[in-house]
Amino acid sequence: MCGILFISKNNYSKIQSFKALETMNHRGPDNINYKIKNNNYFGHVRLSIIDLNERSNQPFESNGLLIIYNGEVYNYKELIKDHNLIVKTESDTEVVLEMYRKYGSDALKYLNGMFSFVIHDIIHDTIFIARDRLGIKPLYYRFEMHSLVVSSEIEPILTLKEDSFDEFGIRQYKKLRMTIKGYTIYKNIKQFPPGHFYDGKNLIRYWDLEIHEKASPTNDLLNDLILDAVSIRTRSDVPVGSFLSGGLDSTILSYLLKPTHTWTVGFKNMNEFKWSELANAGLNSNHCKVLINYNEFLELGKKMIKKRKEPLSVPNEILIYKMTMAVKKENTVVLSGEGADELFWGYDRIFKWANKLNDKIDIKQFDQYYCYGSDKDEEVIDFALEGLPGKKPIDKIAYYFQIIHLQGLLRRLDNSTMLCSVEARVPFVDHRLVELMAGTPFDWRMGKSFKEPLKNIYSSLIPPEILQREKIGFPVPLDNIFPLPTNKTGMDKWLMFNLKELFKFKS
Known part of the structure; x- marks a missing residue:
């Protein structure tokens, strides 16, 4: 578990960038370091969990690839064996890097864990950013004039440059106790969506929860x-x-x-x-x-x-x-x-309610069963329920809880x-x-x-x-x-x- 800070085509000074990185010291008190490659800033604070040796400190660089990584990929031992990986450390960090080297974006389907990371191909000057399927590990970003800032927390991004509040994000919080679907309470800072990767040009979904009726497991x-x-x-x-x-x-x-x-x-x-x-x-x-x-x-x-x-x-x-x-x-x-x-x-009360619905989800009833703030704001509830997959209301509510509420x-x-x-x-x-x-x-x-x-x-x-x-x-x-x-x-x-x-x- 760690904290990462990435700034593409960095226009900030080393002092400014490091000051932003330092705001996440609590995420990684065991080591703090950064590297600059192709004018891209890669900062990392480390909380040592697996392979406590300094050889696994980050940014981690190997044969033309560099990674900053937050999280744990729990099946790293199986990945080494099943995919014949050659690694020099005992850390899952190197395993993630080598899986990417071997499979590119397809590596994500093999990873079992919680993660957000940035990989840089130093030779070709390309960037790959990914977040775990369900959003266990946080990741935020902001596009600036000619730059992209990515961080495990909001504070480093604000340390580099202040931002104004987003009125719709605040309304979401007052109704749902959180911001959803990529929003934060800041206008220009967004949540990197779970189950997605960014290849330097496009944000691409690599996983989604599919809800189809099936028999119960044994x-x-x-x-x-x-x-x-x-x-x-x-x-x-x-x-x-x-x-x-x-x-x-x-x-x-x-x-x-x-x-x-x-x-x-x-x-x-x-x-x-x-x-x-x-x-x-x-x-x-x-x-x-x-x-x-x-x-x-x-x-x-x-x-x-x-x-x-x-x-x-x-x-x-x-x-x-x-x-x-x-x-x-x-x-x-x-x-x-x-x-x-x-x-x-x-949450048996709301699921019993949803199971009785025959057609669509009633906004006022959803407000009654789920929302906490007493402010009436149907636009926020509409936004929360918009586009939920599933044939029946119970399927839509199940998706909402497992993907958005969670x-x-x-x-x-x-x-x-x-x-x-x-x-x-x-x-x-x-x-x-x-x-x-x-x-x-x-x-x-x-x-x-x-x-x-x-x-x-x-x-x-x-x-x-x-x-x-x-x-x-x-x-x-x-x-x-x-x-x-x-x-x-x-x-x-x-x-x-x-x-x-x-x-x-x-x-």
């Missing part, structure tokens, strides 16, 4: 795939821990991983500690219950907004950040349960953990698992309750109380934290807090 097949998704995400030269809230998803991952350390977080009078303790009773891990108070919640939120240069998505983003501070004392890698709700329809959660996780120089891995977002689940029957996924397939497979592994408990998110007492104004909902006050802090730092 429990053995699903279990084997989940086990493998967890197993390959333990590949690391540093210790791997796990979040453990006591919910179904984190409990399954923790029981499969059997980590030495686990963590949860909450407020003194609002937390899930009894559930995490119950889950940990069968693990006997060193379980850390992290406390946060209201004042600390606000101060950490302000700090995160100032650093991110964007508003936070949901209140529990701050709780993840607080919890990861404790993680960093013991681990550099942690497993997290993002993706399970989207794949196994943990990106917001992954962005939240990356922001919160990387601020602490910790890499979060998400087994449920393994693309093989996402593809396997797409189009499977509603009755199989929902059954008697939400996430029925997971409950059936792991009923003998985890405590029955956790199997039977109702789903809740990270509990945050917003009305206590934001007592005023009394005529606003807790979520509206949360959104107002974020935008107020953002405008303060921007002014």
